[in-house]
Amino acid sequence: MSNYWGYHLILNCSKCVPASIRLQSNIYRFSKSLVEKIDMVPFGEPQIVMFGTGNKKGYTLVQLIETSNITAHFVEETDDLYLDVFSCKEFKENDVIQMVDYYFKPTKYETTFLRRRAPELR
Numbered sequence: 001m002s003n004y005w006g007y008h009l010i011l012n013c014s015k016c017v018p019a020s021i022r023l024q025s026n027i028y029r030f031s032k033s034l035v036e037k038i039d040m041v042p043f044g045e046p047q048i049v050m051f052g053t054g055n056k057k058g059y060t061l062v063q064l065i066e067t068s069n070i071t072a073h074f075v076e077e078t079d080d081l082y083l084d085v086f087s088c089k090e091f092k093e094n095d096v097i098q099m100v101d102y103y104f105k106p107t108k109y110e111t112t113f114l115r116r117r118a119p120e121l122r
Helices: 024-037 093-104
Strands: 006-014 047-051 058-065 068-075 080-087 108-116
Touching: 006 093, 024 047, 024 058, 024 068, 024 093, 080 093, 093 108
Parallel strands: none
Antiparallel strands: 006 080, 006 108, 047 058, 058 068, 068 080
16 A cells, blocks of 8 residues: 555646637546546536636636546636646556647646655654
C-alpha cells in the first residue's frame, strides 16, 4: 500500500486550438473520455459553465469523481487551459496528457505532479 493519500496533476497548456476550448460539447466529450481513460468513476455529470469577463472569460469544468475531482478552466482570450486532476486512486500522468493533446492540441504545456499526504502529528 502506498504512503500517499492523493495524486494531483496540475497541467498548464498554452495556445490550444481556439474552437476546441469554445465548444461546450467538446469539453463534455473530453471530460467523459478522460474519466474513462484514467479509470475513474464519475459522480454525476460534468458541470461546464461559461463565465468571467475580459481575460478571465471562458468555460470552467468540474467533474466530481468517487476519489475526488477534475477541474479545468479554458481561457478564451489566450486559448490556454488550466487542468487539475486530483484523486486518492493512482492514475497515469501520460494518460491525461494524451487526452488533452487529442481534444485541445496545445502547442506547449507544463506539468506538476504531486503526491499528497497530510503531515503526521507528533
